[in-house]
Every structure is written in structure tokens, then in C-alpha cells.
Amino acid sequence: MATIECGLGTTYLDCWVCMAKSNILLQSAQNKSVKMTLALASIGRTDEVARLFDSLLAQKNTAFEVILADQNQDDRLVPLVLNVISKGMNITHVRLDKPNQYLARTVGIEKAKGRYIAFPDDDCWYELEAIANAIRIFETSEVDVLVGRWREASGEKVLKEGILLWEEARNFRIDGASMITQFYKTEAVRAIGGFDKRMGLGSWFGGGEDTDILFSALRKKMKVLISPRVVVRHRFELSTADNLDCKRARSRSRGTGALYAKHKVPLLVIFRGFLAPAVRSIFCLHFKLLSTGLMVSLGRVEGYFKWKFGKINTIIIPNNDK
Numbered sequence: 001m002a003t004i005e006c007g008l009g010t011t012y013l014d015c016w017v018c019m020a021k022s023n024i025l026l027q028s029a030q031n032k033s034v035k036m037t038l039a040l041a042s043i044g045r046t047d048e049v050a051r052l053f054d055s056l057l058a059q060k061n062t063a064f065e066v067i068l069a070d071q072n073q074d075d076r077l078v079p080l081v082l083n084v085i086s087k088g089m090n091i092t093h094v095r096l097d098k099p100n101q102y103l104a105r106t107v108g109i110e111k112a113k114g115r116y117i118a119f120p121d122d123d124c125w126y127e128l129e130a131i132a133n134a135i136r137i138f139e140t141s142e143v144d145v146l147v148g149r150w151r152e153a154s155g156e157k158v159l160k161e162g163i164l165l166w167e168e169a170r171n172f173r174i175d176g177a178s179m180i181t182q183f184y185k186t187e188a189v190r191a192i193g194g195f196d197k198r199m200g201l202g203s204w205f206g207g208g209e210d211t212d213i214l215f216s217a218l219r220k221k222m223k224v225l226i227s228p229r230v231v232v233r234h235r236f237e238l239s240t241a242d243n244l245d246c247k248r249a250r251s252r253s254r255g256t257g258a259l260y261a262k263h264k265v266p267l268l269v270i271f272r273g274f275l276a277p278a279v280r281s282i283f284c285l286h287f288k289l290l291s292t293g294l295m296v297s298l299g300r301v302e303g304y305f306k307w308k309f310g311k312i313n314t315i316i317i318p319n320n321d322k
Contacts, residue, residue: 039108048123061132069104144222148230179210208255257303
């Protein structure tokens, strides 16, 4: 085994670095069969990434690779990457010049070697058999997309396993279909065209990209299975009513409004989506959260009319929502 001196002054085994000519910082030895690619975008977090990596090291099925798109302007993640490389994880560490979630995930799609792909948040983590169960479902079922269970969001609610139909999804009655719970055949993501660069953190339509790619799969007649056997963990909490949270809520809700227009959901669903956040805050006696509810409603209205009637440009803004 060759010992290589990397450009960061660290000696490590079986990995290489090329900081001057490439945006790849670190890469482990590519000597494992890869079935699943985890395209991980990260900015501003360290402890949470360490927790995610610990959960990946504990997985019962290790036939996966991690494509880490590092949007930090420092080397905070390098020690973590070196640590997991030393423990045998298959990982490629890529540095992005500018923070942008769409670009970070696109890097993962382009570099993916796995037949299947997922897009974990940098502050989520997987239960022990999550990857093993996801791979098993893909290999034993004729599905293109798998939606697992977000434990904290679903609580004690028992999710039923079954095929998700477009007629259900377009009414926005989907349990736990966050990006962290979605797993795809890599060829399916590429057939869809990846994520819509007009949506998501770093864009004016500051959210909705997770639902958009799922809706696109359904509208292309891809088979989507909801299964509680694949469990992902992520902190779940109600919004607060501070100014920053209201700003984020408005930005992300523009993406939801854009979904209404882009995917031509029923008018009743649109009106419900416009009114429900504010009305729910009032009737649930969440008066302190009323301002957030109003911002969610406003954002959805803005997003819908901008997408449907306005000129849509890709507006890149600093990704500091974390």
C-alpha cells in the first residue's frame, strides 16, 4: 500500500489529492463494488457531518460511495474525510468554488458510479439497515424510485408500503417525501434531467426541488414505492417566528408555489396551499407563529404567479440558509 503525502500536509494511505488542477480534494481507493451513490452537499456544518459519517460506517451494507460536494471556504471537513478513508469508506471529496445546492447535487449525479443514488442532507443520518434495505428493495422490486420513512416527521404513525400514484401526489398528500428519504435509480435521475436549477437553496425559488424531482418521475410514468423499511433520521421542529426564519420560510415557499404552476396541480389544492399556513396558525392558537404562516402563504403566492406569468430567470444568491 502506497503512502502518499497530500497537499494539506497529511500523510494517508491509498488516497490521492490534486488541489492545483482539480476541484477534487480527496478520494479513497476505488476498490469496492458500488451499488449506491450518496450525493452529499455540505456547508457550515462539522459535527452533524461527523454523525452522518458514523451512521454510514455502521451500515450493514457497505456497497456504497459518498460524493461529498464541499461548499465551505475552509478545510473543516478534511479531517473527517481522512478519518473515514482510514476506516475504509469509499468517498470522493470535491470542493465547489461557490455555494449552491443545485450545483453541489449535480456534481454528485455526474460522478455517480452506483446504480442507485440518494441525496442526504448533511445533518441527517441513517439507521443501521437503511442502505441495505434500499438496495434490497431495488434489486427485488421493479421500481424506479423509493421513498423511505423520516422517523422524526412521521413519529409513531405507521406508514403503509405501496405504490405512489400521480393522482395522489398532485394533491400534496404524501407522507414524508423529503429529499432525505428519496432514493432513485441513477438512470432515472439522469432521464429526468436531474434537479431544476431554478429551484432550491441559492435560488429565488428557495425550495421545492425535492418534490419537483419526485413529481417529474411520476409524470414520466416511473414507478415510485413508499416503504417504511428504509428509515432516515433528521431533527424535526416547528418553525420559530424570528425574522430570519420568516425570511427562509418565504423563500422556500416560493418553490412550493412554483410547483403548483409547473406541475399544474388542481386549483383546489392551490387555494388550500395559499390559505392553509396562515389559517392553521390561527386555529391552532399558534399566534406567535402567525407571522411565519403569513410568510409561507405569501411565498407560495409569489412563487406561483412568478412561475406562471413572470419571466423566470435563474437567480443565484448566497446559500447562507443553514
